[in-house]
Amino acid sequence: MSVWNPENVIDVAESIGIASLPRDVVEHLARDVEFRMAQVVEEALKFMRHSKRTTLTTQDISQALRLLEVEPLYGYESTRPLRFGEASIGPGQPLFYVEDEEVDFEKLINAPLPKVPREMSFTAHWLAVEGVQPTIPQNPSQADQRNQELSAKGPGANSTLAAMSGNDNVSVKPLVKHVLSKELQLYFERTCSAIFEENNEEYRAAAFASLQTDPGLHQLVPYFVQFVADKVTHNLSALFVLTQSMMLISSLLENPSLYLAPYIPSLVPSVLTCVLGKRLGSPSQDGATTHFALRDYASSLLANVTRKYGSTSSTLKPRIARSCLKHFLDSHKPLGTHYGAILGLTTVAGAESVRELILPNLRAYSEGVLQDAIKDDGKREQAEHVVDAIMKGVRLLDEKELDQEALGDVVWQRVQEAGMV
Amino acid sequence: MAHQPPPARTASAGPPSAGGMQTPATTPGPGQGGGSNQNLNQIVLEYLAKKGYSRTEAMLRKESAHTDPNGQLITSRVEETGGKMYRTSFALLHNWIENSLDIYKPELKRILWPVFVHAFLNLVGDFYPRESKDFFEAFQELFASEHEDDLRVLGPITEPEHLQQNELAQLFRTNKYRLTISRLAFTNLIMFLEDHEKEGGTVIVNLIQNFLDVRTPDRQAAGGQRGLQRLLAERNGERDYPAEDEGIPGHNPGSANVSQSAPSVLSKLALGPMPMEPDMMEDVKAELQEQDGVHPPAAGQNSLVDEFEQRIKNEPMDDVPSREALPFPPSTARDVAMEVQKVKENRDRFRVEGRTGGVGPGLSVTMFTFHNTFDSINCIEFSGDNTLVAAGTAESYIRVWSLDNRALTSPSDPPTFQPSSSRRLVGHSGPVYCLSFSPSVALPQAQTNGHTSLDNSLDSQPRFLLSASADATIRLWSLDTWTNLVVYRGHQSPVWDVRFCPHGHYFVSCSADRSARLWSTPQIAPLRLMVGHDSDVESVAWHPNGAYVFTGSGGSDRTVRMWDITRGSAVRLFTGHVGNVTALACAPNGHVVASADDRGEIILWSLATGRLTKRMRGHGRGGIWSLDWSVESSVLVSGGADGTVRVWDVQPNKESNGKVVGEGGAGTKIDGATNGVGTGAVTKTGTGKAKKDVVVSPDQISAFPTKKSPVYNVRFTQMNLVMAGGAYLP
Numbered sequence A: 001m002s003v004w005n006p007e008n009v010i011d012v013a014e015s016i017g018i019a020s021l022p023r024d025v026v027e028h029l030a031r032d033v034e035f036r037m038a039q040v041v042e043e044a045l046k047f048m049r050h051s052k053r054t055t056l057t058t059q060d061i062s063q064a065l066r067l068l069e070v071e072p073l074y075g076y077e078s079t080r081p082l083r084f085g086e087a088s089i090g091p092g093q094p095l096f097y098v099e100d101e102e103v104d105f106e107k108l109i110n111a112p113l114p115k116v117p118r119e120m121s122f123t124a125h126w127l128a129v130e131g132v133q134p135t136i137p138q139n140p141s142q143a144d145q146r147n148q149e150l151s152a153k154g155p156g157a158n159s160t161l162a163a164m165s166g167n168d169n170v171s172v173k174p175l176v177k178h179v180l181s182k183e184l185q186l187y188f189e190r191t192c193s194a195i196f197e198e199n200n201e202e203y204r205a206a207a208f209a210s211l212q213t214d215p216g217l218h219q220l221v222p223y224f225v226q227f228v229a230d231k232v233t234h235n236l237s238a239l240f241v242l243t244q245s246m247m248l249i250s251s252l253l254e255n256p257s258l259y260l261a262p263y264i265p266s267l268v269p270s271v272l273t274c275v276l277g278k279r280l281g282s283p284s285q286d287g288a289t290t291h292f293a294l295r296d297y298a299s300s301l302l303a304n305v306t307r308k309y310g311s312t313s314s315t316l317k318p319r320i321a322r323s324c325l326k327h328f329l330d331s332h333k334p335l336g337t338h339y340g341a342i343l344g345l346t347t348v349a350g351a352e353s354v355r356e357l358i359l360p361n362l363r364a365y366s367e368g369v370l371q372d373a374i375k376d377d378g379k380r381e382q383a384e385h386v387v388d389a390i391m392k393g394v395r396l397l398d399e400k401e402l403d404q405e406a407l408g409d410v411v412w413q414r415v416q417e418a419g420m421v
Numbered sequence B: 001m002a003h004q005p006p007p008a009r010t011a012s013a014g015p016p017s018a019g020g021m022q023t024p025a026t027t028p029g030p031g032q033g034g035g036s037n038q039n040l041n042q043i044v045l046e047y048l049a050k051k052g053y054s055r056t057e058a059m060l061r062k063e064s065a066h067t068d069p070n071g072q073l074i075t076s077r078v079e080e081t082g083g084k085m086y087r088t089s090f091a092l093l094h095n096w097i098e099n100s101l102d103i104y105k106p107e108l109k110r111i112l113w114p115v116f117v118h119a120f121l122n123l124v125g126d127f128y129p130r131e132s133k134d135f136f137e138a139f140q141e142l143f144a145s146e147h148e149d150d151l152r153v154l155g156p157i158t159e160p161e162h163l164q165q166n167e168l169a170q171l172f173r174t175n176k177y178r179l180t181i182s183r184l185a186f187t188n189l190i191m192f193l194e195d196h197e198k199e200g201g202t203v204i205v206n207l208i209q210n211f212l213d214v215r216t217p218d219r220q221a222a223g224g225q226r227g228l229q230r231l232l233a234e235r236n237g238e239r240d241y242p243a244e245d246e247g248i249p250g251h252n253p254g255s256a257n258v259s260q261s262a263p264s265v266l267s268k269l270a271l272g273p274m275p276m277e278p279d280m281m282e283d284v285k286a287e288l289q290e291q292d293g294v295h296p297p298a299a300g301q302n303s304l305v306d307e308f309e310q311r312i313k314n315e316p317m318d319d320v321p322s323r324e325a326l327p328f329p330p331s332t333a334r335d336v337a338m339e340v341q342k343v344k345e346n347r348d349r350f351r352v353e354g355r356t357g358g359v360g361p362g363l364s365v366t367m368f369t370f371h372n373t374f375d376s377i378n379c380i381e382f383s384g385d386n387t388l389v390a391a392g393t394a395e396s397y398i399r400v401w402s403l404d405n406r407a408l409t410s411p412s413d414p415p416t417f418q419p420s421s422s423r424r425l426v427g428h429s430g431p432v433y434c435l436s437f438s439p440s441v442a443l444p445q446a447q448t449n450g451h452t453s454l455d456n457s458l459d460s461q462p463r464f465l466l467s468a469s470a471d472a473t474i475r476l477w478s479l480d481t482w483t484n485l486v487v488y489r490g491h492q493s494p495v496w497d498v499r500f501c502p503h504g505h506y507f508v509s510c511s512a513d514r515s516a517r518l519w520s521t522p523q524i525a526p527l528r529l530m531v532g533h534d535s536d537v538e539s540v541a542w543h544p545n546g547a548y549v550f551t552g553s554g555g556s557d558r559t560v561r562m563w564d565i566t567r568g569s570a571v572r573l574f575t576g577h578v579g580n581v582t583a584l585a586c587a588p589n590g591h592v593v594a595s596a597d598d599r600g601e602i603i604l605w606s607l608a609t610g611r612l613t614k615r616m617r618g619h620g621r622g623g624i625w626s627l628d629w630s631v632e633s634s635v636l637v638s639g640g641a642d643g644t645v646r647v648w649d650v651q652p653n654k655e656s657n658g659k660v661v662g663e664g665g666a667g668t669k670i671d672g673a674t675n676g677v678g679t680g681a682v683t684k685t686g687t688g689k690a691k692k693d694v695v696v697s698p699d700q701i702s703a704f705p706t707k708k709s710p711v712y713n714v715r716f717t718q719m720n721l722v723m724a725g726g727a728y729l730p
Helices: A006-015 A023-050 A058-067 A105-110 A182-195 A201-213 A218-234 A239-254 A261-276 A291-309 A316-329 A335-375 A377-394 A409-418 B028-051 B054-064 B084-098 B105-125 B129-143 B148-154 B160-165 B167-174 B183-195 B197-211 B219-226 B228-237 B278-294 B304-314 B333-348
Strands: A084-088 A094-098 A121-128 B177-180 B212-215 B365-371 B377-382 B388-393 B397-402 B422-426 B432-437 B464-469 B473-478 B483-489 B495-500 B506-511 B515-520 B528-531 B537-542 B548-553 B559-564 B569-575 B581-586 B592-597 B601-606 B611-617 B624-629 B635-640 B644-649 B659-663 B668-671 B700-705 B711-716 B722-727
Touching: A006 A023, A023 A058, A023 B148, A023 B160, A121 B700, A121 B722, A182 A201, A182 A218, A182 A239, A201 A239, A218 A239, A218 A261, A239 A261, A239 A291, A261 A291, A261 A316, A261 A335, A291 A316, A291 A335, A316 A335, A335 A377, A335 A409, A377 A409, B028 B054, B084 B105, B084 B129, B084 B197, B105 B129, B105 B148, B105 B160, B105 B167, B105 B177, B105 B183, B105 B197, B105 B212, B129 B148, B148 B167, B160 B167, B183 B197, B197 B212, B278 B304, B278 B333, B304 B333, B365 B377, B377 B432, B377 B711, B377 B722, B388 B432, B388 B464, B397 B432, B397 B464, B464 B495, B473 B495, B506 B537, B515 B537, B515 B548, B537 B581, B548 B581, B548 B592, B559 B581, B559 B592, B569 B601, B581 B624, B592 B624, B592 B635, B601 B635, B635 B711, B635 B722, B644 B711
Parallel strands: B177 B212, B365 B722, B432 B495, B495 B537, B624 B711
Antiparallel strands: A084 A094, A121 B365, B377 B388, B388 B397, B397 B422, B432 B464, B464 B473, B473 B483, B495 B506, B506 B515, B515 B528, B537 B548, B548 B559, B559 B569, B581 B592, B592 B601, B601 B611, B624 B635, B635 B644, B644 B700, B659 B668, B711 B722
């Protein structure tokens, strides 16, 4: 008769001491129970809908009970869907129950704390650009969409209306060819060659001046970015080329009419290379320490970039800091790299990063790397540079934060010499 | 008395000896004694004849004529079969309608649903539990597609007392279901029912008389709406929709007056934008002039002053709401700056001009996907200046993030506090269902070459945030100090939706207690109560001029109503949804309102005439959570549980036979050839295949699927960029 088994009503009646219930009453009650349950579920569905969910949860049910002025059921709160176990109490009579895990109290107390769930966060991406959905990893692929009804079909479908949607077969937008005018191409070639004109200071200055001020360069920006990336990767031993490349980037950054934010992710690797590079320039030609000047310049560039664009990309600063830290902590890297890493960390995030990232590792670094290097005649000069860089960072801190324990002997000595403590 | 269950009728449990309407078939007695009974009659008759008691004999013959040879009663009227009569009668009606002429069929089919409901309710009310269940199961398939939700509510009703406690049953029993059938069709129906009086006709006629309010206009008089051609066109379209005036709050289309004798004249609406204060207008003009001086307009661009004056010139003078009726606090410098920026953004916006030459405009959509939410986010809201996003969670707190990764600080922060780009607002004691930022516009800042300067003028931030929760309260939060300022109590049940007035100061909320309320931020008691919905009020929206609000209801009501907030009375009523209304949005031009339901349908309503403009389908099941209009009111965008953002063409379909939009080599293209209000193009897949659940109507311009992320909010910025927010649910 009813879905709800009348036997249950008898069971409940017996449990509260009513031994015999007339059959009529039992069936009546069973039907009533069914109706009430439907009522509760109906109310619960409202809560589900307003929570913008498509699965009903136990919270919805307890909210519904509260709305119907019934005491909610306690102990069933769950953010996950409940798992149901099944037991058989006879042929064809499955019994369902909520699986309750047995927890050993002792174990629970001694167990390490569970991992903190990951922070709620958001990311942004283009779902559509001028009516066309870009094929990026954040958007579903064509295969994912197959079972969704996305466009109108059938006799009434108006294909012209949907023509812009990109999901139709009416017209495929051709790949846009980036057309550069002759003049711009010429300008690009001339500027690039002028910048690397080693013997003509005047040429170089003119090229940079033009890059810093010319308002019409926007179309060339991707080409310049690509150009710099090429030059940097292929000329790691030519200090001059690297320096000029960095100056090119700096000029672009200074140009007030260029909007560089979209190109920052592709610019940063080149700059980082000049900060952290293992071997920049060739010691035989340029001397052992000239590359420090390049690292200085590049790291100031890096600071400039993060200051300007840190707010447009929430991951920019952490990414730079992470790669700097990685190089700093790698004791197999040459001192030059360490120098760049310390400089990068200091300039990108200031006192904060010195305090959080450099200080805790300083002692180990000083004992593991610096002390040996200073004793070694061949490396002393470089090591001094590194110590200078560290000092630069340490100066940002309060004197209260400084102590010999954390700084390590070498730096502590310097700190004392400088009279900071 | 009628609800006293006579135990004799509990067919399943009643003792075999029960009398009354119990048919003898279930009693074991007559079955075996049938033969002897017959013989006995024969013997008595013979005896009477022999004795010459002719009159007694005649009487016996006459009286035994109603029983068949087995001694069972021969029923001549279907009413005598008790609980089975409704089933027989309904089957009769259904068969006849199925076989009726095609021109009447779509209209007549509409009568099946109310008759079905009332037959079922009567069965339950008369206490035929088994018969009512049989009846329900036999015919529920017919309505499964259109009335799925109602069937789910009706199904478990088995006892007469449930009728009192079920909202839907009460609605049906205490109201008359209004239905319009053209006169000829209705006459035919009544003639048929009278002809088949004994097979169930009377039962149906009684139901129609008692519970239905049938309007019978002449087909000719009704014109295009019910014209023959229209009906024939709809045959392919499989009309599954209730007519606009059909249903329980059956009304004269558009009118909020539901009485049967309501005048057909609609109350006049003031749909124009709210006029600006004269002082403020001067200030804005002066400010714009200054701006023009500093940044002269580019070639081909209007100056800001021109733009502003054009806008004022285009505003109608007659149908604007009066400022006196709706007092606002005096405007501040911030208001002037916001107004200036609005004019500026309006000039510089990306224009979405509707379809040009039949091609829909291409929109850009930025999607903000929330991760690690575990489905606990209930709502997402963006601020008007696009700097903040807020999410209300099932865990009763609200979290606000800065979109540009700026630290959110408060003057009351302790010095050791490390500000981050997100803040938690804790205060509610139940899931937060809706948020609304006070109006704000991104104020200008030294913006050269796209490098945002660091000292962002804090002024552009909205000052307040409203939240509505299941704890029946609404809270006002300050976004300067990040604290709770006011708790508005008044609603009796969970508050489903809350919206700030487009000009700030006022806000409107709606709740499961079936009321919508108007509040002003400085007062803790509601200013107006808007009561009239028969079920939960599920969503609200403001008219852009701030003089009207719209409410949408779910449950058994499913209407959209428009209220005049100065008088607190309903001025329009729109029926036609088959699902719960989940989102509402009024066009910025103030003439059209769009409403969406959880069956994936969007309906556009014209406010002045109070009529349905068109239906648009395409979203999957599970609810359309958000709607918004482009600045020009030319395009509607929607986002929903099916994880898509869809763009819709809002131009009304024409009743005419379509026009030629272009001739190509392949042939002539006809635009809008199958234009009927509300007929989606049905994908006719092969006969073997099941009919597809989702039908995309031709008004859809584009659809953008997300990666497993239901879209909770879509919003057009002042510059016509679409922002969408959703939670990634792997």
